[in-house]
Amino acid sequence: MAGPGPVTIEQSLNPGAVEAPIMEMPMVEIERVSLWYGEKIALKEISMSVPKHRVTAYIGPSGCGKSTLLRCMNRMNDLVDGVKMTGSIRIGGTDIYGPGLDVTELRKRVGMVFQKSNPFPKSIFENVAYGPRILGVRTRSDLEGMVERSLRAAALWDEVRDRLADSALGLSGGQQQRLCIARAIAVEPDVLLMDEPCSALDPIATAKIEELMLELKNSYTIVIVTHNMQQAARVSDYTGFMLLGELVEFGVTRQLFTNPREKQTEDYITGRFG
Amino acid sequence: MSKLWRSGEPFIWLTGGALAVALLMVAGLVALILYNGLGFFWPSNVLRATLADGTVLTGQLAEREPVPGRAGEYRVKLKVGNRDIYGADFRWVDESQIAKRDYPADAALIERTEWGALIGTIKELRDGGRAVATGAEAWAEVERRLPEVTRIRREIRRIETREIGGINYQQERVRLGLKGLELKGIVSGPEVDALKAKLAPLQEQYKAQEGRLVELRKSQTAAVLVQADGGKEKEWPLAQIVDVRFPNTMGLAAKSVYYAGRIWEFVSDEPRESNTEGGVFPAIFGTVMMVVIMSILVTPLGVLAAFYLREYAQQGAFVSAVRIAVNNLAGVPSIVFGVFGVGFFIYFVGGSIDRLFYSEALPTPTYGTGGILWASLTLALLTVPVVIVATEEGLAAIPRGVREASLALSATKLETTLRVVLPAVMPSILTGLILAMARAAGEVAPLMITGVVKLAPSLPLDGYWPFLHLDRKFMHLGFHIYDVGFQSPNVDAARPMVFATTLLLLLIVVLLNVFAISMRNRLRRRYATSAV
Numbered sequence: 001m002a003g004p005g006p007v008t009i010e011q012s013l014n015p016g017a018v019e020a021p022i023m024e025m026p027m028v029e030i031e032r033v034s035l036w037y038g039e040k041i042a043l044k045e046i047s048m049s050v051p052k053h054r055v056t057a058y059i060g061p062s063g064c065g066k067s068t069l070l071r072c073m074n075r076m077n078d079l080v081d082g083v084k085m086t087g088s089i090r091i092g093g094t095d096i097y098g099p100g101l102d103v104t105e106l107r108k109r110v111g112m113v114f115q116k117s118n119p120f121p122k123s124i125f126e127n128v129a130y131g132p133r134i135l136g137v138r139t140r141s142d143l144e145g146m147v148e149r150s151l152r153a154a155a156l157w158d159e160v161r162d163r164l165a166d167s168a169l170g171l172s173g174g175q176q177q178r179l180c181i182a183r184a185i186a187v188e189p190d191v192l193l194m195d196e197p198c199s200a201l202d203p204i205a206t207a208k209i210e211e212l213m214l215e216l217k218n219s220y221t222i223v224i225v226t227h228n229m230q231q232a233a234r235v236s237d238y239t240g241f242m243l244l245g246e247l248v249e250f251g252v253t254r255q256l257f258t259n260p261r262e263k264q265t266e267d268y269i270t271g272r273f274g
Numbered sequence: 275m276s277k278l279w280r281s282g283e284p285f286i287w288l289t290g291g292a293l294a295v296a297l298l299m300v301a302g303l304v305a306l307i308l309y310n311g312l313g314f315f316w317p318s319n320v321l322r323a324t325l326a327d328g329t330v331l332t333g334q335l336a337e338r339e340p341v342p343g344r345a346g347e348y349r350v351k352l353k354v355g356n357r358d359i360y361g362a363d364f365r366w367v368d369e370s371q372i373a374k375r376d377y378p379a380d381a382a383l384i385e386r387t388e389w390g391a392l393i394g395t396i397k398e399l400r401d402g403g404r405a406v407a408t409g410a411e412a413w414a415e416v417e418r419r420l421p422e423v424t425r426i427r428r429e430i431r432r433i434e435t436r437e438i439g440g441i442n443y444q445q446e447r448v449r450l451g452l453k454g455l456e457l458k459g460i461v462s463g464p465e466v467d468a469l470k471a472k473l474a475p476l477q478e479q480y481k482a483q484e485g486r487l488v489e490l491r492k493s494q495t496a497a498v499l500v501q502a503d504g505g506k507e508k509e510w511p512l513a514q515i516v517d518v519r520f521p522n523t524m525g526l527a528a529k530s531v532y533y534a535g536r537i538w539e540f541v542s543d544e545p546r547e548s549n550t551e552g553g554v555f556p557a558i559f560g561t562v563m564m565v566v567i568m569s570i571l572v573t574p575l576g577v578l579a580a581f582y583l584r585e586y587a588q589q590g591a592f593v594s595a596v597r598i599a600v601n602n603l604a605g606v607p608s609i610v611f612g613v614f615g616v617g618f619f620i621y622f623v624g625g626s627i628d629r630l631f632y633s634e635a636l637p638t639p640t641y642g643t644g645g646i647l648w649a650s651l652t653l654a655l656l657t658v659p660v661v662i663v664a665t666e667e668g669l670a671a672i673p674r675g676v677r678e679a680s681l682a683l684s685a686t687k688l689e690t691t692l693r694v695v696l697p698a699v700m701p702s703i704l705t706g707l708i709l710a711m712a713r714a715a716g717e718v719a720p721l722m723i724t725g726v727v728k729l730a731p732s733l734p735l736d737g738y739w740p741f742l743h744l745d746r747k748f749m750h751l752g753f754h755i756y757d758v759g760f761q762s763p764n765v766d767a768a769r770p771m772v773f774a775t776t777l778l779l780l781l782i783v784v785l786l787n788v789f790a791i792s793m794r795n796r797l798r799r800r801y802a803t804s805a806v
Contacts, residue, residue, distance in 0.1 A: 074682060107684040114682075118675030121698045130693070131683040180679065187683060 024051030027191060027221040028073060033087035035068060035077070042068045044245045046087070050191075050238075055213055055222045057236035057253070059229055060268070064242040066225045067115075070193050073223065074110040075103050092190060108135065111184035111220075115196040117176035119168035119183075124160050127168045127179055131187035146186055153219075154182035155212050174205025181212065185220065192216065194224040198231065210235045229269055233257050241265045304780070311777035314770035315536035317521040317529050320381040320393060321352065323367060324374040330503050331365055332381060332393055334521075341368060353767075355383075355391035356502050363390055363767045377522040382413075384500065385516040387427075387546055390767060392510060396518075398499035400509065406496070416498060416518060423494065423512050430490050437483045439731075443738055445476050454634035540774060549728065549758050550768035554775055559733055560646070560726070560748035561715060561782060567650035567744075568657065568714050569707060575654065576661025576710075577703055583662070584669040585691060597666075604659040612720030615652030620644060620724065640745050644725030646734045647744035652724045653717060657710035664709065668702020669695065704794040708787050715783045718752035726753045728761070751779040 028050035035043040043065045050056045058066035071077045072089060075096060089096050096106050119127050128147040129137075137143055147164070151157040156178045160171070168179055177197055184192060194213075198206040213222055213235045226232050232239050233253060240250040241264070249256060249265045260266045278284060322332045333354035341347040349368045357363050384392040398405050399412040399419075407415040451469050460466060494513035501507050519532065543553030579600075587593045624641035632640040641647070672695060680690040718726075727747040734746045759765065759772040 076678065076682060079678070079681065104684040104686055107682055112679075112682040114675055114679060116673075116675050118673060118679045120676060120679065120694050130680070130685075134683060134685045134689055134693075183679070183683065 024049075024054065026050065027052040027092060028223070029090040030069075030072075031088045031090075033069070033072060033085065033089060035065075035072065035086075036084045037080070038082040042245050043072075043085075046247045048240060048247055048250050050221060050223055052221050053217055053219075054237040055217050055224060055235050056238045056240070057232035058223070058225045058240045058242055059227075059232050060242035060248075062227070065245040066240075066242045067195050069242070070195055070223060070225050073191065073193055074107050074112055076112070078103065108187055109189050110191045110193060111187065111189035112193040113177070113180050113184050113195065113197045115199055117173060117180050117200065119171070119176050119179055121167070121169060123165050124168045124171070124179060125164040128182050128186050131183060135187060147182075150182040150186040151179075153185055153216065154178045155208065155215075156182055172205070174201050174208060177201060177205070177209060178212065181209070181216075185216070190221060192220045192222045194222065196225055196227060199227060206231070229257075241268060243268070307773055307777050307780065310770060310773035312774075314774045315533050315540065317383065317519060317524060317532055317536075319377050319521050320383060322376050322378050322381065323352065323372045324376075325367065325371050326373045327371075331367060332378075332503050333365065334383075334393075336364065338369075353391075354503070355393040356508070357764070358389045359502055359506050359508055363764060379520065379523050381522055382500070382518055382520055384498070384510070384518050385551075386510065387514045387516060390547070390551070390764070392500055392502075392508065394500040394502035394508070396498060397501045397507070399496060399512075400499060401496045412498070413518075416512065416515075419496060419512060420515070420518065423496070423515070426490055426494060427513060430487060433483055433487055433490075435732075438480065438487075440738060441476055441480045441483065445473065445480075448472050448476070450634045457634055541778065545729065548762055549754060550762050550764055550771060554749075554751065554754055554778065556730055556733060557749040557751045557754045557775070558778065558782065559735075560730065561751045561779070562786075563734055564646055564650050564653070564721075564748065564750065565711050565715050565786060567646065568653045569711060571650060572654040572657050572661055572710055573703065573707055576658045576706065577665050579658070580662045580665035580669065581691065584666050585695070600659045600662050604663075607719075608656055608717055609719040609723075611652050611656045612723045614655070615648055615720060615724040616644075619648040619651050624648060643745075644723065644727075644747055645745040646725055646748045649721050649725040649748070652720050653714040656717065656720065657713050660709045660713065661703070661706040664706025665699060665703050668699040668705075671702070672698050701794045701797050704790055704797070708790040708794070711786050711790065712783055715779065715786065716752060718750070718756060721750055721753055722756075726750045728753075728757050751775055751782065755779070 026049040030046055030048050030050075033043055033046045034041065046069060058069065060066050068077065072085065073091065073096070077083045077085070085097070088098075091106070091110060095101070120130060122130070125147055128150050129143045132143055132146050137146065148157060151160065156175060159175060160166075160179075168176065171179060177200075181192075181197070198209055201209065210231065213224070216222060217237075224232075224236065236253045238251065239253040239256045241248045241256065241260075241262070243264055249260060249262045251261075256265065257269055260269065318334050320332060321335055322330060324330050331352055331354060333352035335350055336353045337351035338348055339351075341349050347368065347370055349366055352365050352367060353363055354360060354365050355363060378395070380395045382392075382394060382396050384394075386392055396413050396416065397408065399407045399415045406412075448469050452466065455461070455466055455469070491513075494511065496512035497509050498512055498515065499507060499509050521529070524532065540553045541558060542555050544555060545557075546552035583593060583597065587596075620642060624639070624643065624645075628636060628640050628642040676694055676698065677690055680694045681687070685693065725747050727749065730747050730749045732743075732746065734743050734748050735741060736743070755772050755775050758768045758775065762768045
């Protein structure tokens, strides 16, 4: 932690632009992060802070780098060959690209939900219990408690309580995605990263997940990447607009949508391009 | 025309036709094997053909075919048996020469332990050279005595193989122990005495068993006098008769019961008469055991190799080259694998094992000669590409998201591999194993030089420590087919046996596959894919 209590963060996205100060406790602090896939630059000098216990959304057209930025936060980009990154990211005050950092330790604190629901080909119970098992929880009763709590938190418990032993692949798409959320929060992370979690879901399932996000932000810091601007407007407290690897604008959601400072943001949210 | 082609109809017919041709060929092959293999055990009637010149031929109808060069005329092949009297089992007769056909009720088909079947009428039962019963009474007496005779024959066989075989085995172990001590320079002392002390009771036992054998053999004095065609008579010891029956008086039910009994004998008994008679149990056992050992060897090897290729190796030109090489390995003639097995496994590995651990038995090789272990290893090598390819395909089909989800849950790569990837790829591994087993069960060429024999004195699994004898030679159904069909002294008589054995081999392959497939389906059901 940088320090106790709320701090004032000056958002300097573009040199010369004067930002409204955000009075929040920062959870994720991103500083001058640039990233290349081989020769191709994907992120350009991004600096911003994600406030604690809030939903922060990234919007922007496809290929603008929002997913890449998200995957920097739990170092999933490490898995891709030929990735180079500069700058620093601190989560809860710890430099996650610092020397000697244990990636598995980091991922314990930063959970992730993917665009396409990806339950393991195991039972519902085993899916949720997977994380705790990895962390060394062995007792059946402990696991059962964790599974129930996570499934309740993901608003899935009532639908699956009688068939925990069934294959997770038998669930509907929306249920699978909520199962993935339950699986991610079973290890009780600080931050929950969501990479377009509703892009493959129908409106009803989407509404359920959005409702869930509002519920979950009391306990977790949520970062969500979405194509859907209405979704960002509905669920997020803060929104960042990205374009071609740059963070064009970042601010309070309502302000960004009603009164964007940047011309590009306005063009995008009014549907003039993208 | 082009409109017709564009409609797609001709293509559908083409694909359907191709499938139909393939199915027809398979069905034809299976039908041929079924017909020839299953017919072998049926007790068909004994025909007495009186020829125009007065000759009488008694035998079972085996075949009927047109006479070459004479249209409309047929000739039949009669299985007349009595090889020791006539010199051949079969006689060809032109149908035009047959003056009279009948099926005498007293025609007996006598199955012997040697020389094939005896066909004729039972005239007399003799014991110790004196006639005990004649005519119809003779058969009644034979029928009464046969179960006891059979029991004694089995007992003799049991003593010969189990009791005396066991004593021999233990004696050999003591002898090797002594020789081992001798090699170490110990020729006297407590160790030697202890071993020698074991030898004496074994020799006692041996003498006792041998005495019993002599006793049992001496008690077998009865003989049957059989009259064959042309007034020839044959006296045959009752002890060497397996079974007597009168096919012409048997009803359908009796024949069916007999048929079932013959099939049971075929799968459960040991072979007789250089494999042309009796059962094939040792071959079944050898085949299944070899396939099982091969599976145990090939699965970990193939799966680990595939995991390295797909999960850890840096994908590039070299890995592609390895992959192509692995695929091509499947196209190498199997005999080449056999030659490799002989050169590397048997002479090099086996020879080294012998020098290190079995030096007391040298120059007699223990592992330095063909055996079930080397045969299984050779086949494992032969089938490993199949397992690698299937596993690799399975690994490639696992969505990236699943691995990422595991990693994002703070699992390491190893944990992900073991807990998520391995269970998910299990059905593919089993698919590879099914293909490997099917290939291995039917392979003969490499086995012929790595450990299969025509007749193995003992099974590779028995009651003597260490129970599993991986160094032993074994029998194999595929080789059995080759041996019976082409190497036996009486190929004509053994031919139906070839089909029966083929049928059995097919059945075993099917059974092994069904087992593996049901296991795979159970795994798949457990992880049933969603409708999404």
